[in-house]
Amino acid sequence: MKRPALAAAAALFAVGALLTGCGSTHGSGSDSGGTSAGASKAPQEAQQKYRQQLEEATAEHDRAFPTVAQTCAGKPTAVPTSPASPAASGPQPENPKYGENHAYLKTTTLSPLEECRGDAHAARVAAELARQTPADPEQAKALLTRLGYPDAKVAQAGQGVQFSFFVPQVGPCLSGTLSNPPRIEVHGPYIEGGCEPSRGGH
Template identity: 80%
Template structure:
C-alpha cells in the first residue's frame, strides 16, 4: 500500500538529480557556472520580514480608513493598487526650450503618481467635501478648520486667500492629497504627495 508514496519519492529524487547534475558546470567555489550567487540568508530573511511588516501596516491603515469612511471604501472597492508606469522620455532634435534646465529647476513641483485606488479615494473625498461646501462655505480659516475636522480631516492646513480659504490635507491613513480653495464654487485638486514630501509645494526651486 506504500508503493505509490515510494514511487513519488523516487520521481522527486530523479528530478532533483536532473536539475543539479546533468549538463551543469560547477565553478571552483562549488556554485553553478553562469548562476549568480544567492544573497546571504540573513539579508534575505530581513528583507522578507520588512516587506511583510510593511504589507501588514498598509493593510491596517487601509482598514482604519475604510472604517472611518465607509462610503468611500464602498465606492472604490475592487480598484487596483498598481501605480501606472511612466512613459520613457523621448529624445528630440527639434527646438529646445529657452531654459533647458526648466524641468530640473521646477522638479519640486512634481507629484507622485496615483494608483487607480488612490485616485478613486481622492475623487470620493473631494465629492464629499464639495457636497458639504454646497451647504456651508466657511467665512474664514477658523471656520474652515472646524469644517474639515468635522468631516474627518483634523490635520488639514488652512490659510486665508483672497475670497476663500486655501487648504491642504493628506487623506487619513492612506492618501492621496487634496488641496485647493474652499470658496463658492470650491476648487479641489486630487494629487499625490510632492516628490520633496508633503501635500504642499515647496516655495521655490533650485
C-alpha cells in the same frame, strides 16, 4: 500636518532595499553564504512589515470612511506604468536645467484606487460646502475637522480659504480653495514630501 502613517513604512522598505544592495557586494568565502542569507531576509521582512502596515492603515481608513471604501472597492492598487517617452528633439529650453530646478513641483503618480479615493473625498467636501461655505480659516478648519480631516492646513486666500490635507492613513492629497463654487484638486504628495510644494526650487 502629521507625517502620514505609511511614510515610516516606506522608509523602512527603502532601508530593506539598501540592505539588499549591501548584501550583494560584500563578503566571499565561508562567511558569504550566511551574509547573503541575512541580507536577503532583511528586505523580505521589511516588505512584509510594509504590507502589514498598509493593510492596517487601509482598514482604519475604511472604518472611518465606509462610503468611500464602498465606492472604491475593487479598484486596482498598482500605479499604471507609462511607456518610455521618445528622446527630446528640436529646440531645447533656454535653461537646460529647468526641469531639474522645478522638480519640487512634481507630485507622485496615483493608482486607480488612490484616484477614486481622492475623488470620493473631494465629493464629501464639496457636498458639505454646498450647505455651508466657510467665511474664514477658523470656520474652514472646523468644517474639515468635522468631516474627518483634523490635520488640514488652511489659510485665507482672496474670496475663499486655501486648504490642503493628506487623506488620513492612506492618502492621496486634496488641496484647493473652499469657496462657492469650490476648487478641489486630487493629487499625490510632492516629490519632496507633503501636500504643499516646498518654497523655491533647487
